[in-house]
Amino acid sequence: MSDLDQNHINTMTKKAVAHAAAAEAFIGDEERTDWHDETLWFVRHKRDLAVNQLPEWEQLREQASRIKDHTLSNLDKYLMEFEKNALTNGVQVHWAVDAQAHNDIILDLIKKNGVDRVVKSKSMLTEECHLNPFLLKQGVEVVDTDLGERIVQFRDEPPSHIVLPAIHLKKQDVSETFHQHLGTEKGNNDPQYLTEAARQHLRNKFVESQLAITGVNFAVAETGGFVVCTNEGNADMGAHAAAVHIACMGIEKIIPKAEHLGVFLRLLARSATGQPVTTYSSHFHRPRAGQQMHIVIVDNGRTRQLGRPDFRNSLKCIRCAACFNTCPVYRRSGGHSYHTAVAGPIGAILNPNLDMKANADLPFASTLCGSCTNVCPVKIDIHQQLWKWRQVLAEEGFVDPSKKIGMKGMAFVLAHPDLYRFAGKMGRWVMRAVPGLVNNKLNLWFKQRDMPAAPKQSFRDWYLDKNKHSLKK
Amino acid sequence: MKVGLFVPCYIDQFYPSVAIATLQLLEKFGCEVVFPLGQTCCGQPMANSGFANLATGCDNNFVKNFVGVDFIVSPSGSCVLHVKEHLKHPDKEKAQFIREHIYELTEFLIDVLQVETLPATFPHKVGLHVSCHGQRGLNLSSMSELVAPEFSKPEKLLSMVAGLELTKPKRVDECCGFGGTFCVFEEAVSVKMGKDRIIEHEANEIEYITGADTSCLMHLEGILKRKGSMVQTIHIAEILNSDLVPFKAERS
Numbered sequence: 001m002s003d004l005d006q007n008h009i010n011t012m013t014k015k016a017v018a019h020a021a022a023a024e025a026f027i028g029d030e031e032r033t034d035w036h037d038e039t040l041w042f043v044r045h046k047r048d049l050a051v052n053q054l055p056e057w058e059q060l061r062e063q064a065s066r067i068k069d070h071t072l073s074n075l076d077k078y079l080m081e082f083e084k085n086a087l088t089n090g091v092q093v094h095w096a097v098d099a100q101a102h103n104d105i106i107l108d109l110i111k112k113n114g115v116d117r118v119v120k121s122k123s124m125l126t127e128e129c130h131l132n133p134f135l136l137k138q139g140v141e142v143v144d145t146d147l148g149e150r151i152v153q154f155r156d157e158p159p160s161h162i163v164l165p166a167i168h169l170k171k172q173d174v175s176e177t178f179h180q181h182l183g184t185e186k187g188n189n190d191p192q193y194l195t196e197a198a199r200q201h202l203r204n205k206f207v208e209s210q211l212a213i214t215g216v217n218f219a220v221a222e223t224g225g226f227v228v229c230t231n232e233g234n235a236d237m238g239a240h241a242a243a244v245h246i247a248c249m250g251i252e253k254i255i256p257k258a259e260h261l262g263v264f265l266r267l268l269a270r271s272a273t274g275q276p277v278t279t280y281s282s283h284f285h286r287p288r289a290g291q292q293m294h295i296v297i298v299d300n301g302r303t304r305q306l307g308r309p310d311f312r313n314s315l316k317c318i319r320c321a322a323c324f325n326t327c328p329v330y331r332r333s334g335g336h337s338y339h340t341a342v343a344g345p346i347g348a349i350l351n352p353n354l355d356m357k358a359n360a361d362l363p364f365a366s367t368l369c370g371s372c373t374n375v376c377p378v379k380i381d382i383h384q385q386l387w388k389w390r391q392v393l394a395e396e397g398f399v400d401p402s403k404k405i406g407m408k409g410m411a412f413v414l415a416h417p418d419l420y421r422f423a424g425k426m427g428r429w430v431m432r433a434v435p436g437l438v439n440n441k442l443n444l445w446f447k448q449r450d451m452p453a454a455p456k457q458s459f460r461d462w463y464l465d466k467n468k469h470s471l472k473k
Numbered sequence: 474m475k476v477g478l479f480v481p482c483y484i485d486q487f488y489p490s491v492a493i494a495t496l497q498l499l500e501k502f503g504c505e506v507v508f509p510l511g512q513t514c515c516g517q518p519m520a521n522s523g524f525a526n527l528a529t530g531c532d533n534n535f536v537k538n539f540v541g542v543d544f545i546v547s548p549s550g551s552c553v554l555h556v557k558e559h560l561k562h563p564d565k566e567k568a569q570f571i572r573e574h575i576y577e578l579t580e581f582l583i584d585v586l587q588v589e590t591l592p593a594t595f596p597h598k599v600g601l602h603v604s605c606h607g608q609r610g611l612n613l614s615s616m617s618e619l620v621a622p623e624f625s626k627p628e629k630l631l632s633m634v635a636g637l638e639l640t641k642p643k644r645v646d647e648c649c650g651f652g653g654t655f656c657v658f659e660e661a662v663s664v665k666m667g668k669d670r671i672i673e674h675e676a677n678e679i680e681y682i683t684g685a686d687t688s689c690l691m692h693l694e695g696i697l698k699r700k701g702s703m704v705q706t707i708h709i710a711e712i713l714n715s716d717l718v719p720f721k722a723e724r725s
Contacts, residue, residue: 024661033665041644048617057620326618328648332665365659367652367666368521370609374618387521394523403658407524414482414514415530424486444657448664449695452487459480459489463496463508 019365023333036168037331043164044325046274047375054270064263065379068316071254072306078221078254079297085224086295089286096298099129105296106131106213106246110140113244113292115210121228121235122146123215124162124319125248125298127341128354131213142213143205145234147198154181160335162342163272163321168334202234212238216249216295217268217281217318220258225285226295227261229268229278236282246294247284251302252315264318267377271320305353310388314349316378323372323382329365338362345372349385352393360398363389421460428454476504477542479575481552482514484687491687494714495548495578501714502586504546509538517555521653525559536562536571544585545575548710550607550686551653553577557611577611578710579685583626588633594716596636597681599707600674601628602693603646604686613685617646627685627709634712642673651692667696674704681707 017025027033051057071078083093096102102125110118118135120126120142132153135142144153148165152158154177159165166174171189178184184197214235219226226247228235239245255264269275287293306312324330324344335343340351340359348362363386372382393399413419431438431454439446457465476499480492499506515535516528535556539545547553556575562568582588603625607613614625631639650656650666657663671693674682682697682704684690690706697704 020659020661023659027661027665030665034669037669051620055620328650328666329659329662332662332669364523364655365662367605367648367650367655367663369605369648369652371605371616371618371646371648374609374616390521390523391525395526399523403522404524407519407522407527411516411519411524411527411530414516415534417511417513417534420482420513424482428486444660445695447660448699449667449692450698452691452694454487455489457489459485459492460508460510462489462493464510 017337017339018361019333019337019339020361022337022339023329023365026334026337027332032170033332033334035170036334039167040325040331043273044322044375047271047322047325048274050270050274050276053276054266060263060267061377061379064267064318064377065316067255067260067263068378069313071256072252072312072315074256075251075254075306078256079251081221082219082224082254083297085222087224089224091224091286091293091295094294094296096296096300098300099298102126102129102248102296102298102300103131103134106248107135107138107140109244109246109294110135110211113211115244116140117205117209118142118211118213119145119205119209119238119242120213121215121230121238122149122165123213123248124342125215125250125300126213127159129298129300143202143209145202145205145232145238146230147195147202147232147234150198150202151177154178158336158341160343161321161324162319162344163324168336202237206237206241209238209242211244211246212242213246213248214239216247216253218255218261218264219249219253219295220256220261221254222257223285225258225283226253227265227281227283229265229281231273231275231279233280236280239282239284243290244292244294245284245287246296248296248298250298250300252317268318268320271322271375271377301354305350308353310392311349311353311385313380314346314353314382314385316380317346317350318378319346320377322375322377326371326375327366328369328371329367333365338365345382345386346380349380349382349389352389356393356396356398360393363387363393421458424458428456428458432456474504475541475543476506477539477545478506478508479512479515479539479545479547479552479556480508481547481549481687483691484549487691488687488708491548491708491710494708494710495546498578498582498710498714499546502582502588504586507542512538515552515555516559517552518653520555520559528559529561532561532568535560536564536567539571540567543574544581545571546578546581547575548578548685548687548708550577550604550611550613551688554606554610577607577613577685579607579626579630580611580613582630582713588630591630591633591713592716593633593713594635595712598638598640598677598679599631599681599683599712600640600642600677600679601631602642602649602670602674602682602684602689603627604684604689605646605648607685608646614646617644630709630713631683634715637712640674640677640679642670642677644673649689649693651689653688656692663692664696667692671696671700671702671704675702679704681705681712683707683709683712685709 151166160168175189216226269278351359370383516531519527615623650663694706
């Protein structure tokens with residue numbers, strides 16, 4: 001194994017830094033943070049312009065939400081229907097209970113076909129399952145063919161955004177990466193020059209590869225077919241050139257009917273990038289003559305999430321990333337601060353299901369402003385679920401014990417009006433008389449903000465003073 | 474009409490002028506206002522930190538204090554939303570009555586009192602900060618994410634104030650980053666969000682930033698003071714009450 005491969009595995013498996021610390025490091029470069037924030041806000045703005053073209057936008061969201069709710073309530077039925085129809089179409093169907101099973105199935109297919117070069121278009125599921133490092137360990141070269149994913153793959157980084165994987169990088173960074181890996185001219189930051197280099201590089205990979213892996217955006221139960229959306233056509237290039245096509249999907253990707261695509265495809269691209277439709281929405285139904293087509297249907301904790309009444313509807317997600325782009329915290333902390341395959345607000349409600357301990361910080365990486373819920377094309381109540389996850393995590397003991405002690409103390413004081421008034425009065429006196437006790441390094445508020453002035457009289461004091469005659473009687 | 478004035482704990486302690494303005498404003502419109510003396514906090518700090526079960530004491534105290542009034546009004550969208558969504562009590566009927574009859578000040582003025590004119594004067598250029606819990610939680614104004622008709626209860630009230638020139642930041646309803654305990658546990662992001670809001674307001678050359686939630690204003694004020702800005706924060710109640718009583722906020 002090369003150093004690069006080992007680095008990649010290390011990157012994917014290294015212990016994560018909690019969100020707040022990673023975010024602070026990100027913000028350390030304020031100019032880059034501003035650029036990141038503005039770039040993603042631009043995408044949110046494009047989304048606003050696009051959705052305002054459709055007077056029926058809110059009805060579309062409602063319809064999509066109901067189709068997904070219905071599907072989640074009949075998931076077994078639709079998955080079986082999908083399998084039956086896919087088999088009839090000549091597609092081979094595999095079921096994976098978890099990430100390991102998913103990776104093993106793919107490795108098995110690779111080995112059976114005697115393949116050592118694989119191309120893969122964007123699939124957040126394979127990121128979730130850490131397929132790339134797994135295959136690298138087995139000596140299989142996997143080339144990510146989405147431009148953004150190829151860039152981060154060269155850099156041994158995970159994607160920082162599910163639609164725009166390299167959005168944390170500037171063209172100068174890409175130029176340097178391509179110079180190192182593709183031999184492009186050093187310091188040439190011309191986007192067209194760089195894209196052309198990537199295009200030529202990937203062309204060769206498509207031609208050489210014997211097996212193509214794609215994701216699935218929508219799997220249609222009534223036809224057994226599936227739809228893959230890309231803007232670069234890279235899923236098609238891979239699937240059309242290779243002798244074996246493996247499509248990987250989570251169980252929640254199912255929709256009952258082909259006509260429902262008319263709802264979801266309209267919502268997806270507008271929510272994701274403000275486009276009316278993705279450049280390529282490719283419908284796959286059956287293998288071409290001489291080709292093998294496989295579908296791997298993966299659970300990996302999804303049925304567990306389905307069993308949590310408060311969180312089940314997170315499975316409605318169609319991975320548009322509108323919640324990322326609108327999230328004021330995501331825009332200022334970067335995708336890597338979420339240390340999971342799916343970052344952002346939706347990641348913060350999906351990932352605690354996968355590993356509560358490792359992802360206990362994520363539901364707290366939010367002000368609960370609710371913008372995510374409003375942009376969600378399938379109406380997931382994301383910010384409400386963030387609040388509910390906080391309760392679950394505290395209940396299960398995954399919140400810092402010192403925070404719990406502080407909260408207990410606060411709760412006790414606030415439950416006793418006399419104590420509250422005494423503490424308030426003392427606190428304000430200290431702030432006035434000994435400000436250094438409050439205005440110091442230990443006070444995180446004070447680090448970059450002044451404390452509010454501490455008035456001599458609380459409102460209650462003022463009220464009693466004003467009404468001393470009438471209240472006495 | 475008997476109105477119970479709910480003064481959130483940090484307003485009671487640090488921003489009495491906001492509560493005074495709220496009280497005077499409600500009295501001006503003919504409400505019989507009572508201030509239950511044993512009130513403390515709505516319990517939101519615990520609940521938003523994951524310890525809603527520790528808020529029982531606050532819930533019980535809240536119900537004990539506010540039972541018996543027709544409406545409960547408060548100059549804080551966030552605390553009102555918390556009570557509306559999460560107040561629990563063994564006496565379910567009492568808790569339900571409170572949840573259904575608690576109002577944020579501007580929605581109470583517009584929806585219940587149906588205020589059409591105000592005798593207020595505030596001859597200043599003011600930037601409006603839209604607070605998330607009031608907007609997206611209590612529906613005080615339309616939201617930039619939704620395809621829906623535009624409206625704003627706070628703006629409607631501010632438009633009644635003589636001499637006031639209202640401006641909005643470029644991103645009309647982006648969060649300021651306060652977020653309760655988020656402001657200390659995610660200090661870096663919190664402050665960065667606040668700084669960015671302030672930059673947009675400053676671009677409009679305003680004298681004041683106003684809003685319906687003192688918590689957001691406290692956060693923005695902390696950043697403004699630290700950078701030595703001339704821009705001040707002022708709660709919407711203080712503006713709406715500005716000409717009724719010549720009370721000058723104690724802190725200024």
